[in-house]
Amino acid sequence: MKIAVVYWSGTGNTEAMASLFAKAFQGNGNDVEVIQCSDFDLTRIPDFDGFAFGCPAMGNEELEDSEFAPMYDEVEPLLEGEKVILFGSYDWNDGEWMEIWGKRAEDAGLNVLETVIAKDYPDASAEAEIARAAALMA
Numbered sequence: 001m002k003i004a005v006v007y008w009s010g011t012g013n014t015e016a017m018a019s020l021f022a023k024a025f026q027g028n029g030n031d032v033e034v035i036q037c038s039d040f041d042l043t044r045i046p047d048f049d050g051f052a053f054g055c056p057a058m059g060n061e062e063l064e065d066s067e068f069a070p071m072y073d074e075v076e077p078l079l080e081g082e083k084v085i086l087f088g089s090y091d092w093n094d095g096e097w098m099e100i101w102g103k104r105a106e107d108a109g110l111n112v113l114e115t116v117i118a119k120d121y122p123d124a125s126a127e128a129e130i131a132r133a134a135a136l137m138a
C-alpha cells in the first residue's frame with residue numbers, strides 16, 4: 001500500500017509519533033510519505049491507499065485550528081470508505097479530543113482502523129501501540 005502520514009506538531013511529540021508510524025508502515029512493506037499538514041490537500045488524496053492523520057489536543061480538546069483543521073475539514077468529506085488511523089499527543093486531559101475526532105471521522109464514513117494517543121512524547125508503550133495499529137493498515 002501507499003500510505004500518507006499527515007500531521008501537525010507544535011513541540012515535536014506528534015511528529016515523533018508520525019516518525020514511528022512511518023517506520024512501522026515501512027517495516028510492514030508499505031510505501032510511506034510523511035507530509036506536514038500544510039503541504040497536503042485534496043489533490044493528493046488519489047495518490048494514496050491509506051492515511052494516518054496526526055494532530056495533538058489543542059484549544060480545549062480540539063484539533064489545531066490554523067493549519068491542521070482547515071486541511072482536515074477539506075479532505076475528510078472525500079475520504080469516505082478510506083482506511084485511516086488517527087493519532088496525536090496530549091498532556092493535561094484524558095484524550096477526549098481523540099474521542100471527538102474518532103467519532104467525527106466515523107460519522108463522515110471513514111474506515112477508522114484505530115486511534116492512538118500518547119501522553120507527551122511517545123514512550124515505549126506508545127511505540128508498541130503504534131506498531132500494533134500500523135499492522136492494521138493492510
Ligand SMILES: Cc1cc2nc3c(=O)[nH]c(=O)nc-3n(C[C@H](O)[C@H](O)[C@H](O)COP(=O)(O)O)c2cc1C
Nearest residue numbers: 009010011012013014056059061089090091092093
Ligand atoms: C494551545 C495549547 C492547547 C492545548 N490543549 C490541550 C487540551 O485541550 N488537552 C490536552 O490534554 N492537552 C492540551 N495541550 C497539550 C498538548 O496537546 C501537548 O503538549 C502535546 O504533547 C503537544 O503535541 P506536539 O508536541 O505534537 O505539539 C495543549 C497545548 C497547547 C500549546
